Amino acid sequence: MEIIRTDIACYDNQSNFILNSVDNDLFQRRWQEIRQCKQRFIYYNEDPRNFPCLTPVVADSWLRSYKFKIDPFAKKIGHNISKDDLEAILLENSMLISTTKTLIDAFKHLLKISGYMLCLHNANGTILYLDGDDNEISYFKSINAVIGAVWNEATSGTIAHGLSMILKCPVQLIGPEHYCITLENTICSAAPIMDEKGNLIGTLTLVQALGERPWEKNLKNLLSHTLGWVASLAVAIENSLKLEEKNRRLLVMNNTLETILSCIDAGVIALDCDNKIIKANREAALMLSPSGDKVEGRYIRDFVDDRVMQVLTSQKPVNYLEATIRNCKKERHCVFSIQFIPGQKEKRTEGAIIRVNLSEKINNLVNVRTGAVAKYHFDDIIGNSACINHAKDLARKFADAGENILLIGESGTGKELFAQAIHNQYRPEGPFVALNCSAIPRNLIESELFGYEGGTFTGAERNGRPGKIELAHKGTLFLDEIGDMPIETQATLLRVLEDKRVMRLGGRKYIPVDFRVIAATNKNLYQMVQENQFRLDLYFRLAVLKLEIPPLRQRQEDILLLCQHFIEYYCKKTGHVLPTISPAAKKVILNYEWPGNVRQLENAMIYAVNMSQDGIIDVRHLPNEIVRETTQKNAGIRSIEGVTSMKEAERIVIQNAMIYTGNNIPKAARLLGLGKSTLYRKLKQYNLDKAY
Numbered sequence: 039m040e041i042i043r044t045d046i047a048c049y050d051n052q053s054n055f056i057l058n059s060v061d062n063d064l065f066q067r068r069w070q071e072i073r074q075c076k077q078r079f080i081y082y083n084e085d086p087r088n089f090p091c092l093t094p095v096v097a098d099s100w101l102r103s104y105k106f107k108i109d110p111f112a113k114k115i116g117h118n119i120s121k122d123d124l125e126a127i128l129l130e131n132s133m134l135i136s137t138t139k140t141l142i143d144a145f146k147h148l149l150k151i152s153g154y155m156l157c158l159h160n161a162n163g164t165i166l167y168l169d170g171d172d173n174e175i176s177y178f179k180s181i182n183a184v185i186g187a188v189w190n191e192a193t194s195g196t197i198a199h200g201l202s203m204i205l206k207c208p209v210q211l212i213g214p215e216h217y218c219i220t221l222e223n224t225i226c227s228a229a230p231i232m233d234e235k236g237n238l239i240g241t242l243t244l245v246q247a248l249g250e251r252p253w254e255k256n257l258k259n260l261l262s263h264t265l266g267w268v269a270s271l272a273v274a275i276e277n278s279l280k281l282e283e284k285n286r287r288l289l290v291m292n293n294t295l296e297t298i299l300s301c302i303d304a305g306v307i308a309l310d311c312d313n314k315i316i317k318a319n320r321e322a323a324l325m326l327s328p329s330g331d332k333v334e335g336r337y338i339r340d341f342v343d344d345r346v347m348q349v350l351t352s353q354k355p356v357n358y359l360e361a362t363i364r365n366c367k368k369e370r371h372c373v374f375s376i377q378f379i380p381g382q383k384e385k386r387t388e389g390a391i392i393r394v395n396l397s398e399k400i401n402n403l404v405n406v407r408t409g410a411v412a413k414y415h416f417d418d419i420i421g422n423s424a425c426i427n428h429a430k431d432l433a434r435k436f437a438d439a440g441e442n443i444l445l446i447g448e449s450g451t452g453k454e455l456f457a458q459a460i461h462n463q464y465r466p467e468g469p470f471v472a473l474n475c476s477a478i479p480r481n482l483i484e485s486e487l488f489g490y491e492g493g494t495f496t497g498a499e500r501n502g503r504p505g506k507i508e509l510a511h512k513g514t515l516f517l518d519e520i521g522d523m524p525i526e527t528q529a530t531l532l533r534v535l536e537d538k539r540v541m542r543l544g545g546r547k548y549i550p551v552d553f554r555v556i557a558a559t560n561k562n563l564y565q566m567v568q569e570n571q572f573r574l575d576l577y578f579r580l581a582v583l584k585l586e587i588p589p590l591r592q593r594q595e596d597i598l599l600l601c602q603h604f605i606e607y608y609c610k611k612t613g614h615v616l617p618t619i620s621p622a623a624k625k626v627i628l629n630y631e632w633p634g635n636v637r638q639l640e641n642a643m644i645y646a647v648n649m650s651q652d653g654i655i656d657v658r659h660l661p662n663e664i665v666r667e668t669t670q671k672n673a674g675i676r677s678i679e680g681v682t683s684m685k686e687a688e689r690i691v692i693q694n695a696m697i698y699t700g701n702n703i704p705k706a707a708r709l710l711g712l713g714k715s716t717l718y719r720k721l722k723q724y725n726l727d728k729a730y
């Protein structure tokens with residue numbers, strides 16, 4: 039461990055300093071010896087390292103001071119900084135200054151009466167604060183010891199706090215050890231102030247001017263106590279600053295935690311080991327007390343049901359627990375996650391953290407994630423025919439009525455499109471949950487619809503699952519192909535519709551639900567009722583408002599509109615060049631029956647865009663079944679009504695062959711039993727070569 043010593047006192051760099059016993063004679067002799075050495079150094083340039091009375095650290099410092107061109111006879115010491123710089127420095131060191139002031143305040147009066155002055159410098163030696171004996175202060179003021187003056191080895195030569203800054207340990211200098219003659223009658227004790235990482239942030243100096251014959255004073259007092267005192271004061275400042283910093287960090291951490299809690303979209307409740315609420319974030323506070331009453335300090339059992347209390351008693355964490363929260367207004371279904379705060383002693387916990395979400399909110403999230411949102415509006419229903427306009431008008435009226443609706447129409451006519459448009463007019467904010475009764479095995483329909491409690495049947499999810507009815511809360515449940523709903527499920531559905539509450543399979547509690555049913559069918563439900571395949575009571579509940587969607591073949595004027603719409607939509611989506619439909623292709627499209635309705639038309643257009651050439655959709659680019667059927671239909675009709683001569687018959691046969699083969703001349707020729715050149719000739723003869 040490095041020890042820095044003068045002949046009078048020595049200290050190690052851990053601030054433990056050892057004081058040699060001194061007597062006045064010895065001290066006087068040293069004082070004078072050092073003064074003489076100083077003169078030999080200044081006037082005769084002698085190397086101070088050879089002076090036995092001088093400690094090496096002081097000798098080295100004198101040499102550096104000389105190099106810095108410090109004038110040993112200067113009346114004013116250090117240099118001054120601008121007002122702006124001083125303001126910035128004071129602001130930067132405001133914590134250091136206020137901490138020092140607070141600590142010094144306690145024995146300020148002692149400083150005053152004992153002729154001491156205390157000086158606080160920043161890490162660069164700039165004076166930040168001065169206090170103590172008035173005479174001392176005014177003397178030092180005269181030699182430029184003022185707030186804002188920069189005093190360090192480079193500006194003021196050898197000085198106690200300058201050395202302390204360099205050596206990072208307490209230093210005491212007696213009069214002539216200072217480089218400048220103006221400081222020859224002072225004793226200065228300085229100690230460094232370090233931050234947590236061991237970086238120098240300032241120094242504290244205790245100064246006493248001793249007059250002409252300093253050794254006549256009570257040296258023992260002077261030397262033995264001042265350095266120790268200033269060193270402990272510096273340590274006290276360090277500790278105060280560390281505490282202050284810790285408090286600041288705690289505050290920041292607390293604020294950060296508060297902010298994090300407020301950002302969490304779920305309720306978060308912290309409990310102590312007695313299950314008393316210590317903290318609830320805004321979301322949780324709203325759930326527990328919508329009236330805004332304080333919940334901190336209250337017991338959680340006042341708000342939650344037995345299931346939550348059982349987990350808290352068992353002290354076994356759970357990630358998913360469905361239970362209820364009750365407040366003065368109502369009981370609400372929630373999903374909980376409960377974790378425990380480990381305690382100091384074994385098996386003990388310090389408390390628990392509860393995360394809670396309203397089931398309703400989670401369901402909404404599920405709906406968004408699973409696509410249970412309605413995207414179509416009435417404006418998206420393409421068609422200008424009288425019958426589709428009538429259906430739209432009726433649907434708009436029904437939408438606002440809020441009653442259950444039964445949509446009747448062939449497959450692909452747009453029943454779901456209508457259901458979504460109705461939902462978006464009535465409850466755009468709510469979920470749109472669809473269930474196709476013919477698409478799931480009959481034995482699974484019930485659990486899909488009503489949900490189930492955890493462990494209800496083997497293979498079921500441990501935590502249970504909400505059914506489509508629960509998920510449709512505050513929205514619409516679209517039951518497609520309702521005719522395929524098993525008769526026993528119909529009875530349960532009817533009860534739910536009447537009671538407006540649902541119980542999960544294997545459950546014991548009813549969950550209130552508010553939803554509208556839009557059912558759809560392509561069957562004759564009423565006939566099914568007669569045949570005992572559908573419940574009459576359910577039929578009447580569902581068919582409060584009935585809406586028939588006409589098949590595409592009954593709205594010819596919509597066909598080309600829809601074609602154009604699907605072609606444009608598909609081309610935009612895929613980047614295809616927008617093709618036009620040839621007149622012949624249009625004819626085929628319009629002649630077709632479209633048994634698959636709009637869905638089939640949409641698919642046909644996608645096929646055609648992909649097959650099209652040179653920006654044209656021709657007959658040969660349409661799906662085969664459409665062309666074939668149209669041809670057969672045409673052939674059939676024309677063969678009875680249109681044939682007036684053999685030539686005409688031949689023309690029709692050739693025309694049909696061309697349509698049937700998608701204008702493939704070799705194929706058509708084969709089909710007709712003609713040679714290719716003969717077919718070419720006849721196509722020309724009947725003017726059919728331009729048609730296709």
Ligand SMILES: Nc1ncnc2c1ncn2[C@@H]1O[C@H](COP(=O)(O)OP(=O)(O)OP(=O)(O)O)[C@@H](O)[C@H]1O
Nearest residue numbers: 418419420421448449450451452453454455636637
């Ligand atoms: N008028 C319309 N305008 C635009 N697109 C339509 C129209 N009618 C139907 N479609 C489209 O046709 C396809 C089939 O529609 P939808 O699923 O609504 O028919 P559906 O009658 O419910 O059929 P299914 O009975 O087979 O379930 C969908 O892609 C839909 O977007």
